[in-house]
Amino acid sequence: MASQTLTIRRPDDWHVHLRDGEMLRRVARYTARQFCRAIVMPNLVPPVTSVDAAAAYRDRIREAAGEGFEPLMTCYLTDEADPAEIARGFEERIWIAAKLYPAGATTNSASGVTEIKRIYPALERMQSIGMVLCVHGEVTDPEIDVFDREAVFIDRVLSGVVHDFPDLKVVFEHITTSEAAQFVQGAGDNIAATVTPQHLIINRNAIFAGGLRPHAYCLPVAKREKHRLAVRAAATSGSPKFFLGTDSAPHSREAKESACGCAGIFNAPFALESYAQVFEEEDALDRFEGFASEHGARFYGLPLNAGTTTLERNQVIVPDEMEGLVPFHAGETLRWRIAG
């Protein structure tokens, strides 16, 4: 009989949006309940571009999340990114990575980078101090089909960065395509990727199932089934290049259910349960701990967490609404739940 419990070293979330103010207070505890540490994305309005802003934001997160949770901060790269400020925040351990948003690619990316060469001085410095570059990998060229934006980004931008900065540590965030999985697999040890639950579970049909489904819409948008299968194979392969990053991205119900709905899926409340189901389906539960609790920490050069989290095989019904937000899997029944 299959085991009824699954115990792993306490996991981390290597990509999450916790927002600020009222929304932060609503969502922080969900991430803190599931994860020991999380890399918090800097796409606030205004974006987190200075060491002081990141330190203040970290305090607000600690207050909202409570004891026992460690937010790991990031710097939002703009065309004006200052290598000295980036290095200072890294040396003072305020932030551990910097995030590249191509201008206009996703939520709150208006201040992002308009041309990759503009941040070459910052990348040069990051390479020399061993600071990770996190990348939202999509081109914004309106001529490029929305479903091709990730694959084209590899050719137009990412390959060049990896070539020009051969020792720069890069995390290709929330990968959605076979091209991205292959690119990461074929690159050096300094290139890794995060994978979200939704990109392991849904393909693009989910966005149009019986009508337009705003809660299945995030960026990068879900792709064809063959891409979901490729991303699943990579995530469950046991390769240390792939690790957990939920990209939980809460938006108010009104902002999602709108004539121009925001991109982002709020998956924090049941993220581990969701991933565990995927690993079980792939007959890879023995690789779950590596993906959830080891590969990311090793890539970032951080210690592994002490303590364990146990999931038990037990049905859990995901509510239709939580804190006024619609969670991923709303109304569905999942097969694993966090014990205790």
Ligand SMILES: NC(=O)N[C@@H](CC(=O)O)C(=O)O
């Ligand atoms: N993933 C999303 O669809 N949205 C994220 C931004 C991002 O990670 O691209 C958000 O901040 O809402």
Ligand SMILES: [Zn+2]
């Ligand atoms: Zn993104």
Ligand SMILES: [Zn+2]
């Ligand atoms: Zn994100």
